[in-house]
Amino acid sequence: MDALTKWMSTPEAKKIATSAQENAWKALQQQYPRADRRKFQIPVMFSKNHTAKAEVFFIGPSDISSSVFGSDKRYWSPEMKTALGLGDVNGFPYQLTPLKTKTLLAIPAVDFTQPAASIKTLFANLIAIYVTPDSFFTVQFREIFEETRLKHNSATE
Amino acid sequence: MKYWPQQLNFAVFCATQGCGISREIFDSGVTLPEQIRAFYKFHVYFTIKRILLQMGGIQSVSALPGDPTFNPSGNKYDIASYKRICAEFGIPPTADFRFTGGKNHGLGSVYIGVTGHGPTKTGTAWPGGPYKFSDEGGRASKGNLLYFMKPEDRPQYDWFAPNKSAGLTKVGRARINESIEAFVYCILGAQVNVRSSIIGEGGRAKEAQTEFLTLMESAITQPDLAKSVQRYQLAVDEAKVRLNLAVAPMA
Numbered sequence: 001m002d003a004l005t006k007w008m009s010t011p012e013a014k015k016i017a018t019s020a021q022e023n024a025w026k027a028l029q030q031q032y033p034r035a036d037r038r039k040f041q042i043p044v045m046f047s048k049n050h051t052a053k054a055e056v057f058f059i060g061p062s063d064i065s066s067s068v069f070g071s072d073k074r075y076w077s078p079e080m081k082t083a084l085g086l087g088d089v090n091g092f093p094y095q096l097t098p099l100k101t102k103t104l105l106a107i108p109a110v111d112f113t114q115p116a117a118s119i120k121t122l123f124a125n126l127i128a129i130y131v132t133p134d135s136f137f138t139v140q141f142r143e144i145f146e147e148t149r150l151k152h153n154s155a156t157e
Numbered sequence: 158m159k160y161w162p163q164q165l166n167f168a169v170f171c172a173t174q175g176c177g178i179s180r181e182i183f184d185s186g187v188t189l190p191e192q193i194r195a196f197y198k199f200h201v202y203f204t205i206k207r208i209l210l211q212m213g214g215i216q217s218v219s220a221l222p223g224d225p226t227f228n229p230s231g232n233k234y235d236i237a238s239y240k241r242i243c244a245e246f247g248i249p250p251t252a253d254f255r256f257t258g259g260k261n262h263g264l265g266s267v268y269i270g271v272t273g274h275g276p277t278k279t280g281t282a283w284p285g286g287p288y289k290f291s292d293e294g295g296r297a298s299k300g301n302l303l304y305f306m307k308p309e310d311r312p313q314y315d316w317f318a319p320n321k322s323a324g325l326t327k328v329g330r331a332r333i334n335e336s337i338e339a340f341v342y343c344i345l346g347a348q349v350n351v352r353s354s355i356i357g358e359g360g361r362a363k364e365a366q367t368e369f370l371t372l373m374e375s376a377i378t379q380p381d382l383a384k385s386v387q388r389y390q391l392a393v394d395e396a397k398v399r400l401n402l403a404v405a406p407m408a
Contacts (some may be wrong), residue, residue, distance in 0.1 A: 119169065121314055122183055123202055127386060129369065131344060132190035136354050137366050139201050142210070142374075145231045147222045148162040148313060152306040155290040 008046055016052045017044040028068060034085020039063060059085055112157035119143040158239060158254070163230040164209065164219075166254040167239075170317040172204035175246040176329030179322035200336040207335075207377050214238040216377075246328055249328050256313030265308030270297060338386055339376040345389040348373045372401050 005012055021042040028035055030154065044054045057065040058080045076084075123145065126138035158164060173179065180189045180199045189197075203295025206221075213219030220227040244249045257264040261283045267275040269288060281288060287305035289295030295302040325333065347368035348354060353361035355369065376382060 022249055108393075118312065119315055122198065127198055127202070128191070128195045129199065130195050130345075131356055133190065133192050136192075137197065137356060137362070139366060141370075143223075144206065144221050145165070145312060145314065147196055147227075148165065149265075149308050149310060150160075150162065150229050152230075154291070155293045 001079065004048060004152075012050075013050070016050070017054070020044050020052040020054040028043070028056050032068075032084040032086065034065065036083050036085065037081035037121065061075050100142075158236075159231050161222075161232045161373050162256065163226075163254050164212065164232060164234065165205075166256065166317045168205045168208040168212075169314040170254065171208050171242065171246050171248075172384040173318040174322070175326065176200075176332050177325040178329065179319045181241065181321060191354045196336075196340065197405075199268070199340060201335055203339055203373070203377065204332055208242060210377055211242060212239050213328065236337045252339055254317070256277070258313070259309050261306065265306045265314060267306055268303060268304045270304040272297075304344075314332070315326060339373070342376055342386050342389065343372040344380045345370050349389050376380045391401070 019043060025037065025040075039058060041057045041059055041066075042054050043057065044052050046052050055070070056068045058068060059065050060077060060079055066076075068084070070119040106107050123141055126140055127134045127157070128138050158167070178197060179199060182189065182194060209219055209221065210217065210232070210235040214237065216235070218233040218235060220232060222229075226233075240250045243252070260266050266284050267279045267281055267286065268318055269279055271277045277284070279288070283303065283306065287301045289301055290303050344355060347365045350368050350372075351361060351365040353359075353365050354367040355362060376385075379385065
């Protein structure tokens with residue numbers, strides 16, 4: 001066992017490791033305050049001069065870990081976004097929830113895999129127009145919820 | 158934002174979440190008199206169309222499906238007007254209204270052209286796969302030509318209306334006031350113009366109901382309806398027939 005490995009088991013090394021883990025977690029929390037720590041691991045790496053460096057990893061399905069700061073946000077899985085607190089808030093995507101924000105929200109955090117009720121169906125039927133509390137007539141509004149499935153034939157579109 | 162589905166996402170977002178209106182109002186999730194529930198439906202539709210129109214600026218360059226100038230992949234809009242609407246609803250103009258669900262961030266499944274078989278769907282996600290459009294250098298001879306991409310049948314705007322809401326927002330109350338004005342204008346105006354009650358199955362009532370839709374389209378384009386409502390109220394005073402209108406007396 002070399003000196004570094006021996007030193008790593010000392011209380012001093014454990015204290016440095018814990019401190020590095022806490023700092024790494026604080027750095028993550030500054031960007032993602034709603035992150036769930038139970039979903040992450042923070043391994044520590046020691047260098048020869050007895051300093052420690054910690055990095056936060058998300059533990060995904062099948063125990064596949066991905067570095068939070070070392071991976072491309074655009075390809076994060078819905079599970080990872082949820083663990084970072086970027087998932088759904090009160091039934092609405094987190095990214096668009098905070099009105100009046102001046103901060104540019106970096107990623108589309110919407111979990112679009114969840115089902116959503118159809119607005120098109122709502123307005124495709126006859127709409128009741130109540131003229132008094134108990135008398136109404138029905139009208140059909142002009143259809144506007146259409147042509148949203150666009151076929152792309154070239155990269156320039 | 159020239160992409161029509163994205164414009165619709167934005168308009169749906171403003172009319173629902175921006176105003177503080179959620180699906181609960183439509184699907185009986187909250188207890189409401191039917192008159193109020195029906196009015197909220199009118200408000201959402203009216204506001205969506207008005208925002209789409211307002212995005213066109215003073216020259217009304219925006220277009221809806223069916224209009225001659227409508228182009229779903231390059232639908233014109235006025236950037237200054239868009240930013241003004243964003244400011245009204247407190248949305249950063251850089252906010253992302255793209256739909257990123259489904260295959261290839263909503264662009265859809267990749268189809269390649271296979272000789273003798275026609276377009277064939279692949280499971281490869283673009284740009285992860287080797288496929289390219291012809292204007293990107295893709296060639297059938299090299300086995301990498303992308304024929305077209307087509308999304309699944311899932312309307313993306315549905316995701317931009319919230320399931321729950323914390324109540325009406327400040328801007329939502331202002332927009333709802335506009336909708337109430339428009340509603341009154343359309344109901345009174347239709348009956349005054351046709352000189353008939355709007356309730357019933359008779360020819361004159363049906364004519365008034367058609368007039369209601371016509372007036373609604375014109376109300377969407379009018380920035381200030383207060384004067385028109387006053388004009389119709391004067392006409393109502395002189396009306397020789399019984400006119401129907403009671404806006405939420407129980408609210």
